[in-house]
Amino acid sequence: MLGYAPEQLVGAHPDDRAHPDDRDTLERVLSMLMAGMPCAPVTYRLRHGDGLWIWVETAFALAADAQAGQRIISATRDVGDRVVQEQELRAARDRLGEQAESLQALAADLDRSRRVA
Numbered sequence: 001m002l003g004y005a006p007e008q009l010v011g012a013h014p015d016d017r018a019h020p021d022d023r024d025t026l027e028r029v030l031s032m033l034m035a036g037m038p039c040a041p042v043t044y045r046l047r048h049g050d051g052l053w054i055w056v057e058t059a060f061a062l063a064a065d066a067q068a069g070q071r072i073i074s075a076t077r078d079v080g081d082r083v084v085q086e087q088e089l090r091a092a093r094d095r096l097g098e099q100a101e102s103l104q105a106l107a108a109d110l111d112r113s114r115r116v117a
Helices: 021-033 080-116
Strands: 040-048 051-067 068-078
Touching: 021 040, 021 051, 021 068, 051 080
Parallel strands: none
Antiparallel strands: 040 051, 051 068
């Protein structure tokens, strides 16, 4: 899914391949995790092995290891299709809102013209 061999990812910091615009969000989530606070899965862009950006969702957890101490473990899934659908839905909702405003203005104009006539 990510285009990297597993050994390329083990031990890497989670934001090493994160999109620059998403790093603050990722750092905030990881800081909360390290402070012992629960964290919801985070959606962000990650650089694929081929150099393209993909949308992923990662659930992080803190695990205690007798030899290594505390470690962050994660499960990541591709959510690119979902993100595209959400973006399309937001755009459609915005268009509908604009159309509703136009219809309200038209109705007000019609009402005013009826009173004048």
